[in-house]
Amino acid sequence: MSTIVDARGLSCPQPVLMTLEEIKKTGKGEIEILVDTDTSKENVSRAAQSRKWQVQEILEQGEGYRIRIKSD
Amino acid sequence: MGSFRDFFSTTWGIIGVGAFIGLLASLLQKWGNPGNMGICVACFERDISGAIGLHRAAVVQYMRPEIIGFVLGSLLAAYAFKEFRPRVGSAPIVRFVLGAFAMIGALVFLGCPWRALLRLAGGDGNAILGLAGLAFGIWIGTLFFKGGYNLGRTEKTYTSVGWLLPLLMIGFLILRVIFPPVEGESQSGVLFYSLKGPGAMHAPLYVSLVIGLVIGFVAQRSRFCTMGALRDLILFRQTHLFLGFLTLAVVAFVTNLVLGQFHPGFAGQPVAHTMHVWNFGGMVLAGLAFALAGGCPGRQLFLAGEGDGDAAVFVLGMIVGAAFAHNFGLASSPNGVGPHGIAAVIIGLVVCLFIGFTMRRKSA
Numbered sequence: 001m002s003t004i005v006d007a008r009g010l011s012c013p014q015p016v017l018m019t020l021e022e023i024k025k026t027g028k029g030e031i032e033i034l035v036d037t038d039t040s041k042e043n044v045s046r047a048a049q050s051r052k053w054q055v056q057e058i059l060e061q062g063e064g065y066r067i068r069i070k071s072d
Numbered sequence: 073m074g075s076f077r078d079f080f081s082t083t084w085g086i087i088g089v090g091a092f093i094g095l096l097a098s099l100l101q102k103w104g105n106p107g108n109m110g111i112c113v114a115c116f117e118r119d120i121s122g123a124i125g126l127h128r129a130a131v132v133q134y135m136r137p138e139i140i141g142f143v144l145g146s147l148l149a150a151y152a153f154k155e156f157r158p159r160v161g162s163a164p165i166v167r168f169v170l171g172a173f174a175m176i177g178a179l180v181f182l183g184c185p186w187r188a189l190l191r192l193a194g195g196d197g198n199a200i201l202g203l204a205g206l207a208f209g210i211w212i213g214t215l216f217f218k219g220g221y222n223l224g225r226t227e228k229t230y231t232s233v234g235w236l237l238p239l240l241m242i243g244f245l246i247l248r249v250i251f252p253p254v255e256g257e258s259q260s261g262v263l264f265y266s267l268k269g270p271g272a273m274h275a276p277l278y279v280s281l282v283i284g285l286v287i288g289f290v291a292q293r294s295r296f297c298t299m300g301a302l303r304d305l306i307l308f309r310q311t312h313l314f315l316g317f318l319t320l321a322v323v324a325f326v327t328n329l330v331l332g333q334f335h336p337g338f339a340g341q342p343v344a345h346t347m348h349v350w351n352f353g354g355m356v357l358a359g360l361a362f363a364l365a366g367g368c369p370g371r372q373l374f375l376a377g378e379g380d381g382d383a384a385v386f387v388l389g390m391i392v393g394a395a396f397a398h399n400f401g402l403a404s405s406p407n408g409v410g411p412h413g414i415a416a417v418i419i420g421l422v423v424c425l426f427i428g429f430t431m432r433r434k435s436a
Contacts, residue, residue, distance in 0.1 A: 009159070009226045009227060010226075011366040011367075011382075013307060013366070017217060017307075020308065036159075036228075037157060039295050042081045046310070047308065047310070063157070
């Protein structure tokens with residue numbers, strides 16, 4: 001079961017801040033991040049990769065995206 | 073279209089957009105815009121504020137087509153790539169106030185972050201103080217972010233809400249076409265025009281408009297943001313946006329060298345003063361306000377174009393802030409700061425600190 005970070009409706013830099021915070025807390029495993037703009041989708045993916053997490057999947061969901069990231 | 077879409081989010085994408093803006097800004101100066109002011113979002117919104125008579129500073133009144141183009145170019149890009157998302161509701165009144173004080177801070181320095189880079193690229197040493205102040209103001213902003221500062225979530229809204237600022241810009245464009253500048257006249261229909269000073273210096277309408285549209289389009293795609301460039305560097309050690317920021321300055325510098333527009337020095341620079349403390353202080357205020365509002369003035373225009381109603385309120389705050397800046401003697405001139413500029417910077421910083429300290433979410 002992965003943790004879910006809901007960053008929908010939040011503007012820069014909140015989605016990235018929340019993602020990095022969760023990455024720090026989780027250490028390794030899986031995190032799902034919900035965002036509602038393409039900018040946030042790109043920023044969150046970029047931030048995850050910069051911390052050596054892999055972007056597993058980006059699904060369109062409702063008015064935004066569900067991003068699944070993973071680290072072993 | 074997929075690879076074209078992806079290109080702009082890559083490192084080369086943001087570098088390309090920075091280079092493109094730097095090149096066109098320098099060329100706009102050659103084609104008629106004021107010195108080291110090929111594009112200045114703050115100055116140009118201030119000129120628009122003058123053109124519609126919100127302030128009556130005779131030397132800075134012109135309906136700048138670049139600003140109109142930025143919003144409409146972004147709107148086109150957002151529709152072309154299905155990214156137009158009408159949204160509002162993240163503390164609009166706070167964004168209005170931040171916009172107004174960001175403008176006041178920028179007008180004490182005499183330029184937004186874009187122009188700070190262009191001034192540096194033109195050899196204006198005073199820009200170093202402005203950029204240092206900008207970075208310092210953004211650094212203060214990052215402390216608030218770390219402390220939980222947050223203006224809350226937006227909500228999806230009617231499409232027409234997202235269209236209001238673009239429609240206002242179309243209205244401005246129609247006014248500019250119906251009431252064009254008339255030789256020797258300071259007024260044409262309802263619009264005011266400068267007969268001398270920076271407001272009287274401008275590239276032809278279609279040149280400014282087309283360049284504005286194209287920059288608006290590519291900037292929406294790449295998320296180009298001068299405040300975000302420094303913020304991400306300070307907060308996350310991420311260089312993505314910073315590369316675009318840097319490239320803008322380098323390409324503008326090289327273009328200026330080629331065009332003979334590079335004149336190094338501190339004194340006698342175009343539309344600039346040499347009061348170092350207030351070049352720094354003005355931009356501390358602007359940088360902090362941009363950081364708390366989540367985008368530089370250019371980025372706010374691009375966000376407004378893709379349907380962000382809160383960014384639109386920030387833009388309106390800047391236009392009204394410019395009116396206060398000139399009506400109250402807050403804006404600087406080449407002679408130095410305005411009679412009440414220093415007081416305004418201090419009040420602005422106090423207001424920003426109030427916003428930063430009180431609008432934070434307790435972490436669960």
